[in-house]
Amino acid sequence: MIVGKQKPFEEIWNMVKDFKKVLVYGCNTCVAICHAGGGKEAEIIASMIRIKAAEEGVPMEVKHAGIERHCEPEYFEPLMEEVKTYDLVLSTACGVGVNFLSERIGNIPVYPGINTEFFGAVPQAGVFTELCAGCGNCILHLTGGICPIARCSKSLMNGPCGGTNKGKCEISQEVDCGWYLIVERMKQLGTVDKLYAIQQPRNWSTARDGGPRRVVLAHIQDLEEEEAKKES
């Protein structure tokens, strides 16, 4: 899932304070799981803004709403007419949701209510960890299912650097050394010999380095076209 974190309220207030009619718009999938921007959090942020506005004597109408997903039009289209009656949408969806809604909403600004962090998992309640960096060319079969790109602070491809210390990364005692985990995992799997081979320089063009990425599925597009023809 995509993990997000609420922005400091001061920052949010500075974004919204000059608007008169604000919708705090939550997304009930990933960012709801990480307690950052679901409908419930949108409701709380909306009331915090209302309280602050009252304190500051700023006249402002603040409402909240939440939908299942901000990254597919079918979820937000039904509410679009109403959303367009506000003069600011403070979206607590991830950055994808903010971008996507922004492109479709017309003359109304959409501002981010949260900081989008990473793709992660929930090892325990209230803890979220980054496990994949979306590099576009997965090599987890070579590294015991543990990602050196996302989980080594230097994205090293050929084993641990000299900084690994008691299983932790040189950047912090709080961060596991990804390569320590990889080597230990591969020992457990009996495949550590895979780590004896040199990994050549990567082609990073499949990652964000290659520019904005698109995945196009021609067969799905064709299917959609056929459906459309049938209907007409």
Added chain:
Amino acid sequence: MKSGSNLERVIASGKPAVTAELGPPMSADPQEVIHKAKLLKGYCDAANITDCQTAVVRISSIAAAVLALREGLEPVMQMTCRDRNRIAMQADLLGAAALGLRNCLCIAGDHQSFSAAGKLKGHPGAKNVYDVDSIQLVGILKKMRDEGLQEGGDKLEVAPKFFIGAAFTPGGEPMDYRPYRLKKKVDAGADFIQTQGIYDVEMFKSQMEKVRNLGIHEKTAILGGIIVPKSAMMLRYMDSSVAGVSVPKPLIDRMMKAKNDAGTDKKKAKEAQEEEGIKIAVELIQQVLEIPGVKGVHVQAIEWESAMPVILKAAGLYPRPTFPDA
């Protein structure tokens, strides 16, 4: 000869090689580099010029290496993977070779958040590059030198002739994997290896046995790392905080004793510890050079270059070999 560097010649001669370390300053003034180069000249076969060590901005390794070279000290330019992508790396390598540099050590480099272990502001907000890692960088240098090709495959009219180095942390975790990782560096093309500072000679011996069993010592020249200890405090810090370094208690006790015996006079205590530190360094050099497969030492007298002459003389490593046609 792959590069014709002085370091390569000494290693080829079969005599134990000695490299030293020169850290460039946080300043645009060349004098500090020139001063350190004068101190080290004649007391090592080549000196590593660190590349923004501890992730702090300093005179670049290449520029400082050229300053040292002008003083007659052969440099080993260091190149970290932290700050440049492969385009900038190869451009710098061509430039370095054009300026007369002949040795290059490839390392990952401290993460940009290190900021001299938090003692300086540094640039923790810098983007980390790590387009390639140190092993891949070794391979790039080798491909440039031996095939006259850039990493991307384009031809180089004149290939840069570097003697290629890499680092080895024998005490780094996971320890059983370290010799295999070293083998990768050597298979990729590392002509020489400098190790992390060794205080625990027994640990290094046992790692070297594994290294020999893999036949690595025959394909590369391994130089054991010696960090000259200055005080009991420094040894304790190295033991507790520096990754891959452990300091046996007897060594710390020796330093403590030197300190305590000197009494309450701070200056005397400092001098006594420095004297003991030099003795320890000399002993470590001798012990490390006795280990089969070790071809030399990398002696780091950090911000204490003036200690090098005493250490080398006491270790029987002075004068350094010279080559008439060089």
